[in-house]
Amino acid sequence: MADAAAKSPTIYDVARAAGVASSTVSRAFARPGRVNAETAERIRVVAAELGYRTNPLARALPTGRTSMISLVISDVTNPFYNEIIRGAQAAATEAGYTMMLTDAQESGAKEREALERAVSLVDGIVLATSRMSDSAIRMIAKQRPVIVLNRAVADVPSVVTDNPRGMRRAVEHLGELGHERITYVAGPEASWADGTRWRSLREAVHELDMHAHRIGPYEPTVAGGVAAAAELARHPTSAVIAYNDLMAIGLIRALTVAGARVPEDVSVVGFDNIFAAELVTPALTTVAAPLHAMGQTAVRNLLALTRGARPTSHAPVSLPAQLVVRASTAHRRRNNTSPAWGTTKVSGSPARASTSTAAGSR
Amino acid sequence: MADAAAKSPTIYDVARAAGVASSTVSRAFARPGRVNAETAERIRVVAAELGYRTNPLARALPTGRTSMISLVISDVTNPFYNEIIRGAQAAATEAGYTMMLTDAQESGAKEREALERAVSLVDGIVLATSRMSDSAIRMIAKQRPVIVLNRAVADVPSVVTDNPRGMRRAVEHLGELGHERITYVAGPEASWADGTRWRSLREAVHELDMHAHRIGPYEPTVAGGVAAAAELARHPTSAVIAYNDLMAIGLIRALTVAGARVPEDVSVVGFDNIFAAELVTPALTTVAAPLHAMGQTAVRNLLALTRGARPTSHAPVSLPAQLVVRASTAHRRRNNTSPAWGTTKVSGSPARASTSTAAGSR
DNA sequence: CGCAGGCTGGCAAGCGGTTGCCAAATGTTG
DNA sequence: CAACATTTGGCAACCGCTTGCCAGCCTGCG
Numbered sequence: 001m002a003d004a005a006a007k008s009p010t011i012y013d014v015a016r017a018a019g020v021a022s023s024t025v026s027r028a029f030a031r032p033g034r035v036n037a038e039t040a041e042r043i044r045v046v047a048a049e050l051g052y053r054t055n056p057l058a059r060a061l062p063t064g065r066t067s068m069i070s071l072v073i074s075d076v077t078n079p080f081y082n083e084i085i086r087g088a089q090a091a092a093t094e095a096g097y098t099m100m101l102t103d104a105q106e107s108g109a110k111e112r113e114a115l116e117r118a119v120s121l122v123d124g125i126v127l128a129t130s131r132m133s134d135s136a137i138r139m140i141a142k143q144r145p146v147i148v149l150n151r152a153v154a155d156v157p158s159v160v161t162d163n164p165r166g167m168r169r170a171v172e173h174l175g176e177l178g179h180e181r182i183t184y185v186a187g188p189e190a191s192w193a194d195g196t197r198w199r200s201l202r203e204a205v206h207e208l209d210m211h212a213h214r215i216g217p218y219e220p221t222v223a224g225g226v227a228a229a230a231e232l233a234r235h236p237t238s239a240v241i242a243y244n245d246l247m248a249i250g251l252i253r254a255l256t257v258a259g260a261r262v263p264e265d266v267s268v269v270g271f272d273n274i275f276a277a278e279l280v281t282p283a284l285t286t287v288a289a290p291l292h293a294m295g296q297t298a299v300r301n302l303l304a305l306t307r308g309a310r311p312t313s314h315a316p317v318s319l320p321a322q323l324v325v326r327a328s329t330a331h332r333r334r335n336n337t338s339p340a341w342g343t344t345k346v347s348g349s350p351a352r353a354s355t356s357t358a359a360g361s362r
Numbered sequence: 363m364a365d366a367a368a369k370s371p372t373i374y375d376v377a378r379a380a381g382v383a384s385s386t387v388s389r390a391f392a393r394p395g396r397v398n399a400e401t402a403e404r405i406r407v408v409a410a411e412l413g414y415r416t417n418p419l420a421r422a423l424p425t426g427r428t429s430m431i432s433l434v435i436s437d438v439t440n441p442f443y444n445e446i447i448r449g450a451q452a453a454a455t456e457a458g459y460t461m462m463l464t465d466a467q468e469s470g471a472k473e474r475e476a477l478e479r480a481v482s483l484v485d486g487i488v489l490a491t492s493r494m495s496d497s498a499i500r501m502i503a504k505q506r507p508v509i510v511l512n513r514a515v516a517d518v519p520s521v522v523t524d525n526p527r528g529m530r531r532a533v534e535h536l537g538e539l540g541h542e543r544i545t546y547v548a549g550p551e552a553s554w555a556d557g558t559r560w561r562s563l564r565e566a567v568h569e570l571d572m573h574a575h576r577i578g579p580y581e582p583t584v585a586g587g588v589a590a591a592a593e594l595a596r597h598p599t600s601a602v603i604a605y606n607d608l609m610a611i612g613l614i615r616a617l618t619v620a621g622a623r624v625p626e627d628v629s630v631v632g633f634d635n636i637f638a639a640e641l642v643t644p645a646l647t648t649v650a651a652p653l654h655a656m657g658q659t660a661v662r663n664l665l666a667l668t669r670g671a672r673p674t675s676h677a678p679v680s681l682p683a684q685l686v687v688r689a690s691t692a693h694r695r696r697n698n699t700s701p702a703w704g705t706t707k708v709s710g711s712p713a714r715a716s717t718s719t720a721a722g723s724r
Numbered sequence: 725c726g727c728a729g730g731c732t733g734g735c736a737a738g739c740g741g742t743t744g745c746c747a748a749a750t751g752t753t754g
Numbered sequence: 755c756a757a758c759a760t761t762t763g764g765c766a767a768c769c770g771c772t773t774g775c776c777a778g779c780c781t782g783c784g
Binding site for chain 4: 401426
Binding site for chain 1: 769770771772773
């Protein structure tokens, strides 16, 4: 019908209708002070009548700025990003920028390919939990301003959670509940966050005169948590801290299936405070990252960069974490030397345990 | 640092280096057959050496095609969209398109504003569960090809789940378990999906000689489900179907708190099969929508539209749904005329119930 | 009254590609 | 070998907007 017919009006149409030169129209919109107020007003009126709307593409060509930024996340499916996306979106909109979201689907290659396409379209990029190598990231950063989120890369400004403090709180909490030995269920080996979390845990237990040991790495998913449970059964502790909530959830499920009770027999703490954390049974005690603030801060800092600001220092911007205590942690039962699931562990399912161990240590 | 120095090479640079005209370079990339194979190869090599990459913005200006599409969803936070996003992304990438994701944050106004900005940048738009009015949607559709997802709008092609069949399966399932009366917990009044689900439920119970009644509307969130529980307590049935999983989860929690056991006392069925559905306790029986396929189909159909295809008919493309039976549904306990939670409801916690009711009906 | 300087608005040259049209070169056919 | 068709590459005019530079005009000041 009458759809393809009407091409949208250009500054030339407006210029003709208003009886001025196209450059004047352009300036009326882009450089308010540069044109006489009355003239500008007249142009504005005429433009409105014609339904003129400046074409961002055409504007971008000569200026080189698109007013778009890109947020790349490693996995849209991971609820961890929900609030980050929201925060980033809010900051972008607030500054008049359009944000394009790209899902890397946990693949460094896909991430790279998507970036390849997007890099020339945007004024800046936020890389959240990038799966690319440090050097690949630096490569990108050479072409456009980049902020990495939840990771530290030399020479590239970043925004992270205060993992040390968060971990410290978790350990203190467990300590107050009488636990002395903590098992850390590790996430992806390549993960920067995993590294700092484990390091922080070691420091915390040292200071608090407790003990920690580490198993893994495992996939940072529910399935990964399930896999970890088998290994945990071989060296049970009364308290466990998992790399993230997804793993903690998987762990609890597997533990429950194996006959252990959470939190009575074993306390479990996760990281991230994802949406599902409070839905599962028992509700998960977890270290909440300031997700919304992270997305927001990342974008704000990015936009500052695009305006030419140089980062004051190369140290990551660190945002405070918070411990959310729910139902998956409880007092250690001191007098019970051989709990039900401990029994299960030594005799019950040796085959399963060894299988998973092989998979776990790769 | 040597960052701002190097401007990326253009076709002119390549042309000079290869000793041909810029138009030939352009054609070598855009119109493969139009140029001699050898020449094209040489150009390609030179371009690779120079690190030339075609600038999508510059290309978009004369052609009017950006190779970008936009996916607008009503709420990134809602896990319902996870797989839709994935499917859409996959279809877009496969076709060489870049997809930009926009979150409307459940606000028709924000959706509109974001669209305002994006419409001139993309070749087409997928509106998933749009919160805008039909007429606003048609307005957009007049400017660019549009596909609406999970909704039907006259004159705009759409992709939806086969709600009737899905509902039918749910009702049959409940019928087989001996339930005779079903309560439907309604979602947003304005929701197209809610309308068809309730209608389908009525038809199904009619044919199967069962009974249905409806309560609501409530927010399509966990909180909404919690609110609904209070109302449900006033007219208890042994089976409940909720508008979506989030509400079903909230309902189950509130029911459990109130002393009812799920599924022993009341069976609950949700819709959508979101990620958390299998994590909660009891795991949720739900009608699974073919989320990935929906996203994929929507984008594919959209791209077909951009290539000039006219939709064959204006009837929505309907994709099959599937009932996933988990642990939240069970046989009706026939001999128990006054179940525990029925008792609870009339005497146990009237205060709590009435408080929630007030909150629920707002 | 003459002139420096601030305002305004127009001209025109891009930004990096695309593409209709033309001409030279090469291939085909009678 | 001439006439004609087919490739192949170049020229140049856009696409819609920005912006450096220039000129006309109005003020204010000495």
